[in-house]
Amino acid sequence: MSVLSALLVGVLFGLGLTISEMINPAKIIAFLDVAGSWDPSLLVVMASALAVSFVGYRIVLARRAPLFGAAFQLPTKTTIDRPLIVGSALFGVGWGLAGLCPGPAISAAALGKGEIYVFLIALIAGMLLKDGLAPKRA
């Protein structure tokens, strides 16, 4: 059941990205280009997503457990450390260069554009560069 629910939620998430045009790098760059002909659409997407998730999380997390799992799995780290800031800054530079972040890039892969595949291959390479390919030794 948790696999089927993840598939359906993935479709819903992807439809949100598609309808809001967040899968279009030109649209993202038009938002980030504040000194150009600025397109504030992404701000509306974020505000709308946050309004729903802020309220929704409060209702859901008041329950004891998820429907298809033993417990809610939430991040436990609370300190703002160097990896968080350096990593987020590197991510931001890449986001500005390509006009893509991970979710939209995966959805956009469905549309058969070569530039998207170049981005995705590099994305996976970047992740493996950080996480490693071989099993970690304890």
Next chain:
Amino acid sequence: MDIAGFTPVSAAIGGGLIGAAAVLLMALNGRIAGVSGIVAGVMAPLRGEGGADFSWRLAFVAGLVLAPLLASLVKGEIIAIATPHPLWMMALGGLLVGYGTRLGSGCTSGHGVCGVARLSTRSFAATATFMAAAIVTVFIVNRILGF
């Protein structure tokens, strides 16, 4: 401001669906809808890790790919997208997004939506940082270098 390019209605509807998906993944699977973490998890078996979570993560990724295809079917044409920056920037961008989201423990979905919705200070810091870095990058690329 590009009034012609501003699409507040579709942005609000799409954003609402993204928020609803984040809430549902928590309600059903008990998980944060952070795409960079989910994608990294799909690759974890390469290191002999994370076998138990592999299936739902792969299913979520498959759903992401399926969505624009469904939308294209309904619309009757392939959804049009454009990549304004040159190919080398797509490659370098991908590398930085991949490395940076792993180092920084999240991206626009995990930090920007889920984390901020949970009022996580780490996610507020991350979101402010990647937004600022992306805006400065586009300013340099588009306004100074003239791409």
